[in-house]
Each structure stands twice: as structure tokens, then as C-alpha cells.
Amino acid sequence: MMLQYRDLAKLKTKKIVFEDVIAARDSATLEHLKELSSKRRVIEESINHTSYITEAIAREMSGGLTSRCEQERLRLEQYLPLLENFIFHADLVSSHNRMVQWTSQLKIRWSSATSSSSFFDLRGPKFFQINNLRFELVMIHFHYGATLRERALEFLSTDLKQSAFIFREAAGVFHYLAHEVIPSLQSPIPAERPSEASSALCAAMSFICLAEAQAVYTRRAEEKGNTGFSVLAKLHYGVVELLSDATSAIQSGTGEGKTISSRFLEFISSCKALHELRSKKHLAEGLRDEGQMGVSVGVLCDALISSKKKTPGEESWKACFKNEIEIAANTLRKFEHENEFVWQEKIPYVDELPSPQGIKIVEIVPYKPKRWERELAFKL
Numbered sequence: 001m002m003l004q005y006r007d008l009a010k011l012k013t014k015k016i017v018f019e020d021v022i023a024a025r026d027s028a029t030l031e032h033l034k035e036l037s038s039k040r041r042v043i044e045e046s047i048n049h050t051s052y053i054t055e056a057i058a059r060e061m062s063g064g065l066t067s068r069c070e071q072e073r074l075r076l077e078q079y080l081p082l083l084e085n086f087i088f089h090a091d092l093v094s095s096h097n098r099m100v101q102w103t104s105q106l107k108i109r110w111s112s113a114t115s116s117s118s119f120f121d122l123r124g125p126k127f128f129q130i131n132n133l134r135f136e137l138v139m140i141h142f143h144y145g146a147t148l149r150e151r152a153l154e155f156l157s158t159d160l161k162q163s164a165f166i167f168r169e170a171a172g173v174f175h176y177l178a179h180e181v182i183p184s185l186q187s188p189i190p191a192e193r194p195s196e197a198s199s200a201l202c203a204a205m206s207f208i209c210l211a212e213a214q215a216v217y218t219r220r221a222e223e224k225g226n227t228g229f230s231v232l233a234k235l236h237y238g239v240v241e242l243l244s245d246a247t248s249a250i251q252s253g254t255g256e257g258k259t260i261s262s263r264f265l266e267f268i269s270s271c272k273a274l275h276e277l278r279s280k281k282h283l284a285e286g287l288r289d290e291g292q293m294g295v296s297v298g299v300l301c302d303a304l305i306s307s308k309k310k311t312p313g314e315e316s317w318k319a320c321f322k323n324e325i326e327i328a329a330n331t332l333r334k335f336e337h338e339n340e341f342v343w344q345e346k347i348p349y350v351d352e353l354p355s356p357q358g359i360k361i362v363e364i365v366p367y368k369p370k371r372w373e374r375e376l377a378f379k380l
Helices: 027-047 055-061 068-092 097-106 133-157 160-184 199-224 229-252 262-289 293-308 315-343
Strands: none
Touching: 027 068, 027 133, 068 133, 133 160, 133 199, 160 199, 199 229, 199 262, 229 262, 262 293, 262 315, 293 315
16 A cells, blocks of 8 residues: 555646637737637636536547546646647747737636645635746646556556556656756746746655655565565665655755645655665565564664654544554564564574665656647737
């Protein structure tokens, strides 16, 4: 069982009608702007939950797709090439006063799903406005990565291999955001912005998705039952190391850790603690098979003491944690009994116990943006 954080795709946005603001010089440009608005509108209605389309119609419009995540993925993949093309041509005249004015008049506004200041109040979610076309590109791509991650979670119960692959796809999108899109934001970004518009969080999300992919591969190996305990221990600790990379990425951003919600940070730390416990359990099982029963008991004792201090507050995560602790505790009781009556080995001190070693077996699936290449002309 994996801990799950499902809030990332809960972004909200305000309506944008491009053709009402941008003056087109020709009919082809006007048509492009209208189509851009149309494709965005279905995304707006989907994420704002204002669509009146029935499930049957949504399924028909998406070519028979039954998964809401897959339907959303299709909407985004239809909008993004149009947006990329629009921004490409807008960049050519980005310094012109009219384009600067138009960008401001578009009022690109998004809420945040990870910022500590973004929680709902009586007036609804807090919206952030940044007068930069790439802010739209950032938030749409973040929503795309979050949607892929949701789809990967859907596959956990049916197809672990496909789940891991989609997690890696999501990691590629977040990596692209962190290293390509966000650094290209040339104008000063306001201090008050959604966490999603920071390289630190997007880099962290890439590592988190890779960690989740490796966790899925590890679960698959456990279910097959033909992988040694020492390898399983290293795989789980590889998950821990990837999550540590995510924490380091957040901490590398200037003040980023202070703006990210405590629940999201707790999710990362809880996942680390859970996989560290699983790693040490498998390490202990491997040591037991090697005849090092005393060391095995010591490793399990230390793992349980440490994990009990890190039990998360959220009920669903706590239940998963307690289940894993119970499994480890049962294993420890079995090993202690065996050591007492058969092996009678001394239990080493904590500083004498072996530390888990990690291996990372996953890489991102590189994201390659697509642009619908159509000439656009604006009436400047």
C-alpha cells in the first residue's frame, strides 16, 4: 500500500477569452485565438466543476475514454500545442506596449493546491494573478503533470507496470517545468505567487513521481516473490533517497519551504519514514537468512522505535503506517523468539547496526512539448 496525496490536481482558474483582448490582424489569427479560448474553456469548466456535460457526452467527446483523468489529459493535449504557438508568436513582439497591455488585460489567474496561504475560506480559494503568458504555460503544465500522476494512481489496482510508466511521464513534465519553462520567465515574478510557479517545487515533484514509480516497481517485485530481501531493501531505500532529493529541492528554493502547505510536507516525510521501515524490515530478513540473527533483531528494533516517532496525523496515512508497523512488530517477535531459543546471539548497540543502502532504478520519461505551427499576426 502507498500513501496517497490527491490534492495536486485541485487547481482552479478564472475564465480567459483571448479574442476579446488580443487584436488579430487576419482571419487565421482570429480563428486561432477563438480555438485557443474554446479549448481552454473546457479545461476551465472541468477543473472548476462548472461543466454541465454528462458523463456519457464527455465519454463520446473524448472518443470513448471512460477515465476522467484520461479525458482531462486529452483536453490538455489539445490545448497545449495551441498555447505554445500563441506564446511563440507573442514573444516576437513581447516588448511592444500593446502586447504588454493585452497580457495584463487577460488577467491570468490561478489558485494553488500546495501553497500554505491557498486554503479555502468563506470566499473560496485564493487566486494569484501574474501578467506573464508563461504563467499560463507553467500552471497548465503543472495541471498536466498532476493529471498524469492521478492517472498513474488509478492504475495501481489493475496494472502496476503501466502505473510506474505514467509516474515517470509525470516526472518528465515536472522536470521540464523546473528546468525549461520556469527559468524562461524573464520578467520579475511577484513574491506572492503559487508554489506551483517555482522551480523548487516542480523539481521536487519530479523526484516525488520518480519515487512513486520506484515504489510501484518494488511492490511489483514483492508480489512476484522472486527478488531477494537485500535487493528489496535497497529498492525501498532508493525511494527514501528520491524523497530526500525532493526535500532538498524544496529547501534549495529561497523561502519556498515556508510557502508550501504543511500537509504536503508531511506527505513527503511520512512516505520517507514508511519506505525506510520497509527497507529495514527487508534488511533484517536478509540478515536473518545470512545467519546474523542478533543483528537482524537489532535492525528491526531500531526501525520500529524510529517509525513510531514519525506516525503521520492524517487518518488514511496513519492507518497505512500502523499496518506496516504491525507487520514489522510481528516479524520482530518471531525473530526474537527464534534468537532466544535457537541462536542466542547478542543484540548489537544502535551505532553498530548496518545502515540501509539504496539503489535507484527509475528515470524520467522526457517530456517533448508540441507546437501547432501556424503563422499569427497581431494588430499592434
